[in-house]
Amino acid sequence: MMEREGPLVKAFVELADTLVADYDLIELAQRLVDDCVRLLAVDAAGILLAAPGDGLQVLASTSEQTRLLELFQVQSEAGPCLLAFQTGVVVLVEDLTVEPDRWPAFAHRAIQDGFHAVCALPLRLRDERIGALNLFSATASVLSPEDILVGQALADVATIGILHQRAATRSETINRQLQTALNTRVIIEQAKGILAERRGLDMDKAFGQLRAYARTNNLRLTDVARAVVEGATDMAPLLDGSGL
Known part of the structure; x- marks a missing residue:
């Protein structure tokens, strides 16, 4: 211990x-x-x-x-x-x-x-x-x-x-926040799939690349994933591997 x-x-x-x-x-x-x-x-x-x-x-x-x-x-x-x-x-x-x-x-x-x-x-x-x-x-x-x-x-x-935040927020709002988090997870799974297909990675490595890019660039993981799914041009370094 x-x-x-x-x-x-x-x-x-x-x-x-x-x-x-x-x-x-x-x-x-x-x-x-x-x-x-x-x-x-x-x-x-x-x-x-x-x-x-x-x-x-x-x-x-x-x-x-x-x-x-x-x-x-x-x-x-x-x-x-x-x-x-x-x-x-x-x-x-x-x-x-x-x-x-x-x-x-x-x-x-x-x-x-x-x-x-x-x-x-x-x-x-x-x-x-x-x-x-x-x-x-x-x-x-x-x-x-x-x-x-x-x-x-x-x-x-x-x-x-x-x-x-429950003490300061009504229960309905907390439920919406939890649902938003779960919806965000869906976006991350989509981004993993896009990155895996684009760069020939397995899903675990694709997720690791998403997290590494977010940390290196001081970005939220969810924002990076959403940008990949939406095809944002500034995600090109991640998608082609030049930004890692």
Whole structure:
């Protein structure tokens, strides 16, 4: 635990720094899942967020494979992440092959994708639940109590980031903000596809290029993605690779 104290403190400071006016929710969520893989004994992570009146949707993931697995979980309406969201408690599955009948479709798909253990952490503030964080491991293993504690703390930071304006804003406005974030995710997926096709990249590398370009040019990820989708001429350096 002491070996990661420095990186852990740095991660929390960086997450806290994003909680400013007009912060980018997508980038906050993406940083969270990246930090989980970097700091915890897991191989992939994803966040599902409750969309107003429309079930759960994928907000962030560490890879295209993980995003598709999260989507599959939502579409099959069964899995540890959904249970964590519904109950507000941690769901820990040490070996998906031991209880394959618990969530047969999800377990089969996860094992096919190379994941054998999963820990789902609720995004919740007291009695309010807004989603869940999924942590995937390639090997059947027990996530340590320390890792679960850190993972839940990171999830709590994300929850606060999403809901921190609730005290000053009516619930309908928060719902519109959450829906806007989810709509923005659709634009980012479109931009990933355009960049992947234009430059012959896989989806993970295309997403990495979008984020790198946004950071290098001090731009919001969502603005870069929208410009790519709209065919803005100033995105030429990104699309042809000359700007990275």
